[in-house]
Amino acid sequence: xxxxxxxxxxxxxxxxxxxxxILTVIGIFWYLIAIPMNTEKVERKFKNLNSTEKIIQSWNxxxxxxxxxHQIVKEIVNTVFFKKISSKRSLVYHxxxxxxxxxxGFFLGTVLGILLALGIVHNKAMDLSLMPWVxxxxxxxxxxxAPMIIVVMNSVGVTGLLPKAIxxxxxxxxxxxxxxxxGLRSPDQIQIDQMRTWSASSNQLLWKxxxxxxxxxxxxxxxVGIAASLxxxxxxxxxxxxxxxxxxxxxxxxxxxxxxxxxxxxxxxAFLAAFLVITINFIQNYTxxxxxxxx
Amino acid sequence: xxxxxxxxxxxxxxxxxxxxxKDVSLEVEEGDFVSFxxxxxxxxxxxxxxxxALEIPTKGHLTINGKSPDDARIDxxxxxxFQAAGLYPWRTVxxxxxxxxxxxxxxxxxxxxxxxxxxxxxELKGFEKKxxxxxxxxxxxxxxIARALAFDANILLMDEPFGALxxxxxxxxxxxxxxxxxxxxKTICFVTHSIPEAVFLSTKIVVMSPRxxxxxxxxxxxxxNKRELNIRxxxxxxxxxxxxxxxxxxxxxxxxx
Amino acid sequence: xxxxxxLFFGIWIIxxxxxxxxxxxxxxxxxxxxxxTFFGIIFLMMxxxxxxxxxxxxxxxxxxxxxxSKFIEEIPTLWIDFTQTLIxxxxxxxxxxCGSAFIIAILIDKFDFLKRxxxxxxxxxxxxxxxxxxxxxxxxxxxxxxxxxxxxVVMVFFPMLVNTVQGLSIIxxxxxxxxxxxxxxxxxxxxxxxxxxxxxFVFNGLKICSTLALxxxxxxxxxxxxxxxxGFRISSEVGRFALxxxxxxxFVAALAGCLFYGFIxxxxxxxxxxxxxQQK
Numbered sequence: 001x002x003x004x005x006x007x008x009x010x011x012x013x014x015x016x017x018x019x020x021x022i023l024t025v026i027g028i029f030w031y032l033i034a035i036p037m038n039t040e041k042v043e044r045k046f047k048n049l050n051s052t053e054k055i056i057q058s059w060n061x062x063x064x065x066x067x068x069x070h071q072i073v074k075e076i077v078n079t080v081f082f083k084k085i086s087s088k089r090s091l092v093y094h095x096x097x098x099x100x101x102x103x104x105g106f107f108l109g110t111v112l113g114i115l116l117a118l119g120i121v122h123n124k125a126m127d128l129s130l131m132p133w134v135x136x137x138x139x140x141x142x143x144x145x146a147p148m149i150i151v152v153m154n155s156v157g158v159t160g161l162l163p164k165a166i167x168x169x170x171x172x173x174x175x176x177x178x179x180x181x182x183g184l185r186s187p188d189q190i191q192i193d194q195m196r197t198w199s200a201s202s203n204q205l206l207w208k209x210x211x212x213x214x215x216x217x218x219x220x221x222x223x224v225g226i227a228a229s230l231x232x233x234x235x236x237x238x239x240x241x242x243x244x245x246x247x248x249x250x251x252x253x254x255x256x257x258x259x260x261x262x263x264x265x266x267x268x269x270a271f272l273a274a275f276l277v278i279t280i281n282f283i284q285n286y287t288x289x290x291x292x293x294x295x
Numbered sequence: 296x297x298x299x300x301x302x303x304x305x306x307x308x309x310x311x312x313x314x315x316x317k318d319v320s321l322e323v324e325e326g327d328f329v330s331f332x333x334x335x336x337x338x339x340x341x342x343x344x345x346x347x348a349l350e351i352p353t354k355g356h357l358t359i360n361g362k363s364p365d366d367a368r369i370d371x372x373x374x375x376x377f378q379a380a381g382l383y384p385w386r387t388v389x390x391x392x393x394x395x396x397x398x399x400x401x402x403x404x405x406x407x408x409x410x411x412x413x414x415x416x417x418e419l420k421g422f423e424k425k426x427x428x429x430x431x432x433x434x435x436x437x438x439x440i441a442r443a444l445a446f447d448a449n450i451l452l453m454d455e456p457f458g459a460l461x462x463x464x465x466x467x468x469x470x471x472x473x474x475x476x477x478x479x480x481k482t483i484c485f486v487t488h489s490i491p492e493a494v495f496l497s498t499k500i501v502v503m504s505p506r507x508x509x510x511x512x513x514x515x516x517x518x519x520n521k522r523e524l525n526i527r528x529x530x531x532x533x534x535x536x537x538x539x540x541x542x543x544x545x546x547x548x549x550x551x552x
Numbered sequence: 553x554x555x556x557x558x559l560f561f562g563i564w565i566i567x568x569x570x571x572x573x574x575x576x577x578x579x580x581x582x583x584x585x586x587x588x589t590f591f592g593i594i595f596l597m598m599x600x601x602x603x604x605x606x607x608x609x610x611x612x613x614x615x616x617x618x619x620x621s622k623f624i625e626e627i628p629t630l631w632i633d634f635t636q637t638l639i640x641x642x643x644x645x646x647x648x649x650c651g652s653a654f655i656i657a658i659l660i661d662k663f664d665f666l667k668r669x670x671x672x673x674x675x676x677x678x679x680x681x682x683x684x685x686x687x688x689x690x691x692x693x694x695x696x697x698x699x700x701x702x703x704x705v706v707m708v709f710f711p712m713l714v715n716t717v718q719g720l721s722i723i724x725x726x727x728x729x730x731x732x733x734x735x736x737x738x739x740x741x742x743x744x745x746x747x748x749x750x751x752x753f754v755f756n757g758l759k760i761c762s763t764l765a766l767x768x769x770x771x772x773x774x775x776x777x778x779x780x781x782x783g784f785r786i787s788s789e790v791g792r793f794a795l796x797x798x799x800x801x802x803f804v805a806a807l808a809g810c811l812f813y814g815f816i817x818x819x820x821x822x823x824x825x826x827x828x829x830q831q832k
Contacts, residue, residue, distance in 0.1 A: 015672050018669030022673060023673075124575040125568070127575070128583070129575075130591070139812070139814075140805065141767040141806075144783070144802055146771075147798075148802075152613070155611075223679070231683060238774050247684070250684050270680045273679050274679070349729055368733060378726075383727065383745070383748070397744070398740050398744070426826060
């Protein structure tokens with residue numbers, strides 16, 4: 001009876017089966033669409049094949065127009081487990097280069113963002129002068145600056161990790177400022193007045209009321225920020241001639257027509273993004289549970 | 296008009312089954328003003344919603360004008376007034392009253408007439424073009440009542456409509472509602488928490504208690520149909536109110552814990 | 553220290569002091585507009601002065617005046633780039649992506665099973681670096697604006713879908729019950745209750761997607777483009793170290809971004825005037 005209830009709740013209550021169902025449908029469609037997309041190349045490469053052989057070949061071309069999932073997985077497994085981590089062919093190597101810049105930029109952006117938020121909340125002049133610009137900057141495609149920052153910094157001798165980290169920092173900075181300001185200002189007036197009746201100092205008000213109230217908002221911004229940092233790091237790898245990192249690998253794949261390489265780098269980037277966001281989500285749930293905001 | 300026979304309603308919740316209504320039987324005649332009063336969890340709102348076909352009884356018979364609740368709902372035999380006015384904020388007062396008329400397919404001229412009539416009835420003239428958030432709580436409830444009166448339903452189901460208002464506004468709306476009832480001759484089922492309100496408004500008072508939700512007393516009011524607010528100080532009124540209190544207390548005592 | 557640097561510090565201090573006084577003493581709408589604008593002007597002046605004062609190589613950081621004159625000089629080219637990237641690439645992708653997401657959200661709204669599967673997946677995809685698909689789309693749709701449009705469509709589709717589905721699900725229970733008591737049909741409930749109710753969420757999605765569309769179109773061009781377009785211009789002018797042109801393009805992008813977002817915010821005020829967030 002309990003087992004039946006488990007299956008019932010898995011199917012009708014949780015999100016597990018619907019997600020699996022949709023992923024399976026997507027997988028089936030993928031293989032089906034690959035057939036017409038790749039037939040041109042198949043017919044150019046092979047002559048005198050019957051339909052079944054054509055289909056199988058369209059799923060296994062070396063430079064297909066649309067690689068199939070198993071091809072991509074094979075490539076990923078190859079470049080992750082069967083290459084030395086330090087080799088330039090290892091996906092782990094490239095993934096790490098991108099991850100380094102992402103994390104560095106994200107950390108810097110978050111710290112600076114929190115500091116600026118504190119300034120804005122406590123200083124009226126900063127609030128009125130800067131906040132409109134911060135909000136406006138969210139409507140601006142900041143990523144367009146990336147090539148310029150890379151090239152300018154390279155020309156003054158700053159290369160490698162730092163320019164990319166600066167781009168990532170810039171991208172995660174703004175969501176954090178906006179989120180933190182909202183969060184620091186989120187306590188009800190009633191709660192603030194309560195603190196005043198206890199003669200709480202400005203510092204105490206900050207640490208005991210404003211900061212704890214801002215935690216949920218901070219985590220929401222961190223999730224947006226880390227995804228933005230990752231995109232920033234990837235885009236930052238493009239201008240410097242594409243040497244290392246996932247973005248570089250995608251570009252290299254474009255140059256050499258290696259479509260499977262592009263897709264494997266894309267999947268690796270997706271995996272990285274998912275991993276980072278899920279990690280932050282995990283930390284968020286743990287922290288909120290500890291703070292008894294979530295049960 | 297409304298016939299309730301041996302109705303049971305059990306909710307399945309995460310903490311186990313909740314017996315919201317047990318062996319509830321009641322007859323409501325045409326033109327009655329029936330109040331349902333009782334503490335939280337006594338099933339009064341559940342009973343009202345069951346009549347409105349918004350909940351389904353697990354056992355028993357419920358008929359409205361001889362039809363099942365759902366058929367009565369499809370035939371639009373009643374108007375429902377919720378606790379929170381539930382007006383749609385993107386529509387004006389006029390637009391909100393028009394809503395059921397649009398859905399039920401009344402013609403343009405009919406719509407205009409009905410809106411006009413009903414706005415005058417609830418004394419909201421001049422506020423037609425205002426939005427709900429521009430009105431006070433009392434006015435919002437009046438608009439909600441107007442909305443329920445706009446189409447030709449003979450039954451009005453009201454779930455604590457004045458609960459969120461202060462006593463002064465409440466008194467005024469109570470006497471306005473009574474006047475409305477005398478004018479339109481509708482059958483009204485009214486859920487409330489307030490003993491004076493129940494006694495002042497009704498021709499019949501149904502006292503209920505919780506755990507499980509059931510009827511402990513049905514009191515036929517001896518007060519005349521036409522009443523002023525000062526009737527609340529009369530001996531008769533106080534006697535009936537006392538009887539209601541007794542009903543509530545006894546229900547409290549033999550609670551199944 | 554030369555004159556420019558003295559002016560730099562002087563203007564910084566005076567500007568800061570003036571803003572502090574204005575912010576502390578007054579709170580009218582005029583002040584709220586003046587202070588950030590004044591801050592912006594001071595910032596531009598300081599930029600100009602620091603470039604002149606420290607003799608910064610214009611190849612590294614051009615002064616605002618240099619950028620301004622380059623902007624005026626190159627308006628024709630800027631206009632061509634603007635139409636290529638933002639009108640043909642970003643706008644078409646935005647309309648296509650948001651439009652289809654909106655329609656599909658309404659369709660899947662009827663099926664709870666699909667909703668429970670697509671919502672988490674949609675949230676997941678929204679966090680992915682979709683821009684990386686640009687080279688793939690170039691391979692499928694060619695170098696021109698069509699591939700950029702495709703990138704934008706994928707970028708805006710999921711955030712818009714998630715927001716619309718959410719908006720359609722979070723509807724006040726008593727408002728829904730009211731529709732039941734009127735025995736309203738599915739379509740009547742959809743048009744008279746659920747869609748109006750969902751509009752705040754829909755506009756939230758539209759605002760988020762406006763920035764995504766711009767970013768998508770420009771960055772997609774970094775991966776390859778015909779010899780026009782803002783992304784193309786930025787990466788090629790960066791290569792030639794003609795940074796004043798790059799800044800001019802960025803200024804156009806910033807302006808377009810603000811105006812586009814502002815337009816949507818205006819529409820939002822018009823259509824969701826009734827929502828608490830739109831009332832002071």
